[in-house]
Amino acid sequence: MTITTAIVGYGNLGRSAETLIKAQPDLELFGIFSRRSELDTDTPVYPVDSINDYADQIDVLYLCLGSATDIPEQAPDFAKHFTTVDTYDNHKQLPHHYATMNAVAGEAGNVAIIATGWDPGLFSLNRVLGAAVFPEPQQNTFWGRGLSQGHSNAIRGVEGVKYGVQYTIPREDAIAAAKAGNGADIDGKDAHLRQCWIVADEADHDRITDTIVNMPDYFVGYQTEVHFISEEEFLRDHQGLPHGGRVITSGTLGKTKSTVEFALDLESNPDFTAAVLVAYGRAAARLKAEGKTGAFTVLEVPPYLLSTKSLEDLIAQDL
Amino acid sequence: MTITTAIVGYGNLGRSAETLIKAQPDLELFGIFSRRSELDTDTPVYPVDSINDYADQIDVLYLCLGSATDIPEQAPDFAKHFTTVDTYDNHKQLPHHYATMNAVAGEAGNVAIIATGWDPGLFSLNRVLGAAVFPEPQQNTFWGRGLSQGHSNAIRGVEGVKYGVQYTIPREDAIAAAKAGNGADIDGKDAHLRQCWIVADEADHDRITDTIVNMPDYFVGYQTEVHFISEEEFLRDHQGLPHGGRVITSGTLGKTKSTVEFALDLESNPDFTAAVLVAYGRAAARLKAEGKTGAFTVLEVPPYLLSTKSLEDLIAQDL
Numbered sequence: 001m002t003i004t005t006a007i008v009g010y011g012n013l014g015r016s017a018e019t020l021i022k023a024q025p026d027l028e029l030f031g032i033f034s035r036r037s038e039l040d041t042d043t044p045v046y047p048v049d050s051i052n053d054y055a056d057q058i059d060v061l062y063l064c065l066g067s068a069t070d071i072p073e074q075a076p077d078f079a080k081h082f083t084t085v086d087t088y089d090n091h092k093q094l095p096h097h098y099a100t101m102n103a104v105a106g107e108a109g110n111v112a113i114i115a116t117g118w119d120p121g122l123f124s125l126n127r128v129l130g131a132a133v134f135p136e137p138q139q140n141t142f143w144g145r146g147l148s149q150g151h152s153n154a155i156r157g158v159e160g161v162k163y164g165v166q167y168t169i170p171r172e173d174a175i176a177a178a179k180a181g182n183g184a185d186i187d188g189k190d191a192h193l194r195q196c197w198i199v200a201d202e203a204d205h206d207r208i209t210d211t212i213v214n215m216p217d218y219f220v221g222y223q224t225e226v227h228f229i230s231e232e233e234f235l236r237d238h239q240g241l242p243h244g245g246r247v248i249t250s251g252t253l254g255k256t257k258s259t260v261e262f263a264l265d266l267e268s269n270p271d272f273t274a275a276v277l278v279a280y281g282r283a284a285a286r287l288k289a290e291g292k293t294g295a296f297t298v299l300e301v302p303p304y305l306l307s308t309k310s311l312e313d314l315i316a317q318d319l
Numbered sequence: 320m321t322i323t324t325a326i327v328g329y330g331n332l333g334r335s336a337e338t339l340i341k342a343q344p345d346l347e348l349f350g351i352f353s354r355r356s357e358l359d360t361d362t363p364v365y366p367v368d369s370i371n372d373y374a375d376q377i378d379v380l381y382l383c384l385g386s387a388t389d390i391p392e393q394a395p396d397f398a399k400h401f402t403t404v405d406t407y408d409n410h411k412q413l414p415h416h417y418a419t420m421n422a423v424a425g426e427a428g429n430v431a432i433i434a435t436g437w438d439p440g441l442f443s444l445n446r447v448l449g450a451a452v453f454p455e456p457q458q459n460t461f462w463g464r465g466l467s468q469g470h471s472n473a474i475r476g477v478e479g480v481k482y483g484v485q486y487t488i489p490r491e492d493a494i495a496a497a498k499a500g501n502g503a504d505i506d507g508k509d510a511h512l513r514q515c516w517i518v519a520d521e522a523d524h525d526r527i528t529d530t531i532v533n534m535p536d537y538f539v540g541y542q543t544e545v546h547f548i549s550e551e552e553f554l555r556d557h558q559g560l561p562h563g564g565r566v567i568t569s570g571t572l573g574k575t576k577s578t579v580e581f582a583l584d585l586e587s588n589p590d591f592t593a594a595v596l597v598a599y600g601r602a603a604a605r606l607k608a609e610g611k612t613g614a615f616t617v618l619e620v621p622p623y624l625l626s627t628k629s630l631e632d633l634i635a636q637d638l
Contacts, residue, residue, distance in 0.1 A: 019573040023454035095635050115638060122448065122579075124638045125622055129441065131637070132598045132625035133591070135342035179584065240575070253594050254338040256559070256586035260441075263582070265498065267575035272452070275572050279451045297623075299633055303444055304618035306451035314618055316414050318450070319434060319443045 002026055003285040006058045008033040008048060008078065010041075012241070013087065014064035016274035018043055021062075024278065026308055030058050055081040059288070060281040063087075064274075072097065079105040079112045083288045085281045087117035087273055094120065094297075102295035111288040112295045116280040117273040118264055119143070123247050125298050126262035130249030133260065139249045140183040142170035142191055146243035146269065154218045155196055158211050160204035163234045167195045170245070171223065179259050181250035193223040199234045243269035279306040321345055322604040325377045327352040327367060327397065329360075331560070332406065333383035335593030337362055340381075343597065345627055349377050374400040378607070379600040382406075383593075391416065398424040398431045402607045404600045406436035406592055413439065413616075421614035430607040431614045435599040436592040437583055438462070442566050444617050445581035449568030452579065458568045459502040461489035461510055465562035465588065473537045474515050477530050479523035482553045486514045489564070490542065498578050500569035512542040518553045562588035598625040 005027050007014050014032065018041065021029045031044035033051045046054070051061075061082035065071050071088045078084050079101055088097050097114055105112040115121060123141060131137040144167060151166035158164075174191040177183055200208055209226040213219055229237075246263040266272040280298070283305035287296065304311050309318070324346050326333050333351065337360065340348045350363035352370045365373070370380075380401035384390050390407045397403050398420055407416050416433055424431040434440060442460060450456040463486060470485035477483075493510040496502055519527055528545045532538055548556075565582035585591040599617070602624035606615065623630050628637070 016573055020454065091638065094638050095631070098634055120638045125448075126581075127637045128622055128626050128633055129444075132601075132627070133594045135339065253587065253590040254335055256590045258586060258591045258594070259584040261580075261582040261584075262445075263580040265578040265580075267577060268572065271572040271575045272577045275452045275577070282451075297630075297634060297638060299623035299630065299638070300621045302619045302621055303447055304616075307447050308451070311616075311618065312414070314447055315417055315616060318446045319410065319413050319439045319616060319618070 001289075002028050003059045003282060004028045004030050004057060005060045005062060005281055006030045006033060006054070007062045007064050008051065009064035009066075009070070010034045010036070010039050011064065011066075012270035013274050013277070014062075016268070016271045017062050017064055017278055020271075020275050020278045021281075024282075024308065026282065027278070030054070051078075052081050058082060059285045060085060062277060062281055064277075075112075076100050076104045079110055080108045081110075083111045083284050085113045085116055085277055085284050087121070087277050088115050089117060089120055091120060098295050098297065106294035109293050111284045111292055113280045113284045113287075113298070113301065114295055115297055116277050118266075118276060119245065121273075121276050121298055122264070123245070123262070126247045126260075127249070128299055130247060130260045130262070134249065134251030134253065134258075137249050137251045138178070138181050138183050139247065140174075140178040140186055140191070141245065141247050142175060142178070143245040144168040144170050144192060144243065145265075146245070147241055148194075151194065151218055154215060155198065155212055158208055160200050160208055161198055163199040163231065163238075165197050165238045167197075167242070169193050169195055175246070175248070178248040179250060179261065181252070181257055181259070183248065183250065189221045193225065194219060195225045195227070197227050197229055197234065197238050199231045200228060202228075240267060241269045242267055243272075282306060282308070320608075321347050322378045322601060323347045323349050323376060324379045324381060324600055325349045325352060325373070326381045326383050327370065328383035328389070329353045329355070329358050330383065330385075331589035332593050332596070333381075335587070335590045336381050336383055336597055339590075339594050339597045343601075343627065345601065346597070349373070370397075371400050377401060378604045379404060381596060381600055383596075394431075395419050395423045398429055399427045400429075402430045402603050404432045404435055404596055404603050406440070406596050407434050408436060408439055410439060417614050417616065425613035428612050430603045430611055432599045432603045432606075432617070432620065433614055434616055435596050437595060438564065440592075440595050440617055441583070442564070442581070445566045445579075446568070447618055449566060449579045449581070453568065453570030453572065453577075456568050456570045457497070457500050457502050458566065459493075459497040459505055459510070460564065460566050461494060461497070462564040463487040463489050463511060463562065464584075465564070466560055467513075470513065470537055473534060474517065474531055477527055479519050479527055480517055482518040482550065482557075484516050484557045486516075486561070487511050488514055494565070494567070497567040498569060498580065500571070500576055500578070502567065502569065508540045512544065513538060515543065515545045516553065516557050517545060517547050518550045519547060521547075559586060560588045561586055562591075601625060601627070
């Protein structure tokens, strides 16, 4: 079956979703709904205010909106008229978002898959799978190597910094400890180092380094590296939005130990987040076609529903 | 809810399952069904011929039987009377096993979760999830570091070998190529090296090495390492059944690349296989309680059903 999809929101996530939907054989992109009328795209663009006029023509609506305010404010209204998928990532508010979307989508007869992407999303799935296998699981989640927007902004605020980025990187010793089942005492500061790449005049290097490593909240207590590079190198190597991480679960099974690891290495955080979102859109359309309604997390979706292949082909080829 | 379980079969897998069921808070072990009346265990033992007398008292039956002949011959009969879980691992016969179990369990009103464990099992799940995210996935599965029974038997057949084991180990260069998205041309011989640990008289070392590396089918064409060690070291370090491996999926998303990796490092293959089996037993009991019937693969089971926690707790704590 061909699934007709649409996107609401056209930031990094929406642009990635647009490209990836078009690359999938069973997904069709009806259009992009936006508050802006002029978007740099060949896809048809419609005003978001008119979206309900098209409800009959769209199987799945991808909510490519920010988690800070847009999703909490707007997602329930979209779920009244559409089967939706989102990448809401405010962990503490997830029970509330689930309850809201479940009520609205359930009443409207729609499906709403929430909190796809990778954390929450594929990492959540692996936290639950990993922990389910062990009687007493030891589980650690590491993030990075990843660009941190907040820390990059902080170092760009230091006087004399022309360009600057900060990557959060899991420490090898912490990863090794987690794999060996000794991750119980690892906290965030032990687990990650902060790596800064900066363009600045040589005369300012010492002062900038000193300012950064002593910056409270952001860097104090962390292992922090400050590297100065040329503008040319910066513009060549540090323009992307890389991210990733790993979920490590370890434990004893009878008399032996085992370790389960799920790791992501992403050149672009929004591209991968969108790729997971797009795949869960396929699952949302199938759940709706089966007559299911209400909110679903990635924990409730049977994994074969993400695939372009039939269950029969998956059992024959991939099991 | 407490789930009452039983085990049929008492080899390595059955013994591991016994220990792990007893370590789970929501699982109770009713007994072990065996053709042998004398087992070295505190668990009640019943003759397998009498198993149907206990059908009303058992929620889930763990089929800890071999895939070569026992599962194909016996599993359908068990599924007539019990909700079952198995670790059937004959990839080519999986569609046939699925169809058989689906028919029998469906007619009897039972659930049969087939092919749990890790390959098939958790690896299958990660092959499907990984591939679903990318428009053109490049996917490689590596096995090991793992003890190979067949190759260990082959080297123990060489004259002069007192003790010997063979581990299959994924090659670092092949793993790196797969992570970089260049795994298309990797075949089994490129991807793995074979490491032998042997106890033998020093006078025989050269001849044994020569015989092994030139053994057709088993070693010719593989990178093979032969290490001679003392009997003491052998008995201390090479008595286990380690295994593991990884599923690596890589691909392009728009203009960027991403890599997804799922890796297992297992001190004991049967202990971990049993741990996955036991968790899917919980899911089988829940599916049956929901009124579901027929055969299920790991691809069809909503992941939260594996957990001891409620969905509500998982959404609040693990998502």
